[in-house]
Amino acid sequence: MQEDQQRLAAAVKGKKVAFIGAGVSHKTLLRQFCGMGAAVTLCDKKQLEEFGDYAGELRELGVNLSLGEGYLAGLASQDMILRTPGFEYYTPELQAAKAAGALVTSEMELFFEYCPCEITAVTGSDGKTTTTSLIAAMFEAAGRTVHLGGNIGRALLPILAQVRPEDEAVVELSSFQLISMRRSPRVAVVTNVTPNHLDHHKDMQEYIDAKRNILLWQGEGCRAVLGYENEVTRTMQADCRGSQCWFTRLRETDNGAFLRADGMLCMAEGGAVTPVLAQGEVKLRGLHNIENLLAAIAAVWGRVPVEAMRRVGGSFAGVEHRIEPVRTLDGVQWYNDSIASSPTRTIAGLRSFGQKIIVIAGGYDKNIPYEPLAPELLEHVKVLVLMGQTGPKIEAAVRACPGFAASGLVIEHAQDMAGAVALARAAAKPGDIVSLSPASASFDLYPNFEVRGRHYKELVNAL
Structure with missing residues (x-):
């Protein structure tokens, strides 16, 4: 032992x-x-x-x-x-x-207390699973033994005896895990903080404070990686106890990972700028995944060779339920983005496609406003198939949005996923794209977003 x-x-x-x-x-x-x-x-x-x-x-x-x-x-x-x-x-x-x-x-808090190796942890409203998975893949590409856990992977406390000091623990942390944390990781990443889980947190401030907890117990020798383009994470710079750097795809920075104007993903530190890989080499789809890759680069910087980061960026195909290609049938491409359980996630998914698409949305109500989603639906969607508790709320927000009448957006309603898939198929023509991107949690019809996504894929693959 x-x-x-x-x-x-x-x-x-x-x-x-x-x-x-x-x-x-x-x-x-x-x-x-x-x-x-x-x-x-x-x-x-x-x-x-x-x-x-x-x-x-x-x-x-x-x-x-x-x-x-x-x-x-x-x-x-x-x-x-x-x-x-x-x-x-x-x-x-x-x-x-x-x-x-x-x-x-909790299991995770006790692991933090007794873990013998360094811990890298990721939290945020969007992008944390992909960022966590990228970090783990980069360490593995560098030949390290990685223990992946927290909100993804497996419980890590039961395998404590297998963890060696030279290993790497990479964990994803939700607000529910962080709310009572009294320890922080060696490297903490906060991707962004937008309204989410307001059905469980008493207000937005409690949700933000839970996320901040990933930083508050850091000290000298620790690193914090924060998303610059998110107002909440930008203000978290004041909470950092060790070194801190940014990630951003919209501007250059002299302290962190950024997307250069020529399309090169770079890392700036100590006055030096190091190119890592070109945007055209990145296998993941969507600009939000460029941000996730930049966050991962900043998190492992100095601990993983640039070549290992480049290999992962050029080969990592994504995580299940995250703009996941399902099949192409009769010229129609079907995608599963069941992880999009909030409006911001759905917006990121919509912006990943270069044409107007057909979207299946709606589900359990987390008390999140849908007004910010409405103009994005008008801009990026041609047919909107709604289901679940939030279907009427999403429709109301869309119809109240300026430009709805002139947008040509068609709104359909379904009782369940089978009905939604049938309506989407009836509306789709060769060259179209259909995506399950609910902007809502799954709990009205499914125990979690994974079960929802797999049911959707079963229905699509049975067409």
Whole structure:
């Protein structure tokens, strides 16, 4: 057992530890913590019979159970509580337990505390998964062992014993993970901050403050990479405790990664400008992905050879559900951009195409305004197929937008994804592009955007 794993074991041995929820990572950690001598309690809304075969393992492990309607009563008198990112930090029962002396933490927070290697972390409203994946790919191209986790990849605390000091941990962090963080990574990237998750955060300021937490615990020797073109991330420069640099595709900078006027992606540091690769060599589609690549270059600068960055930039084809090509049928190209769960993500996707397209949009309402999306839909969309809770809100914003009557935009409504795909196919002619780009979360019809995207792809591939 590595020294860091031993320190974790010593910290939990004999302690009363509650886990909120029995998700995939918590199931592994439940076994691990029981093996380290903790008195473990599982708090879950489910009743025991709903766990199926897992109920037997819980009995074998001797886990205390606090289940059903009053499951949060199990938080009382705990020494340590691990919450999932989806469980809101400011829930009264959790805050009461914290006030009574419990350490409220999470799988990711404990990993940050005990991880023996350097951590690079990415947050933001848009682009964080692609940026995180690019950073990981650049380290791998340089021959490093990478542990990818957080909001993507796998839970990292269960593999703590496998992590060596010379490795690299690369993590994506959501606002839900960051809201209670009390440690920062060696390198922190904030891509942008735009309205999102306002159905969970009490207001926009709480959301911004959660994102800022990635920077607040840095110190000398740390680096912060901030998006210059976003007003919120630009102001975060005041929060930086170590070195700081920018990334931008709209102007040149003497401190960070930028897109030069001649189309070359460059890095400027210490008075020197180093070309990395030409925009024409980048395999990813869309100007927003140029920004993601610039952010990744700035994040790994000085730790990865330029040649490794160039190879990744020229070969990285993207991440599933992010302007993902699905198929070409009867001359019509179909794309899956299910990750576009906010207006800003949808706008970035729309701008990736050089023609007016057919868009399927709508879904769960996160209380985000759709007025900024409306003019982009008029400019980039010829047929808009709407579905879900937000369909009427998107239509209202579009119809109220100046220029709607003259735009020629056709608006259709569907009851579900199958109906939306059918309407899009009926409207499409050879040469057209159809994209699922919902500008909304998935939770009205699907458990997450991945399930939504895969269902869409199944329907399109069955045409």
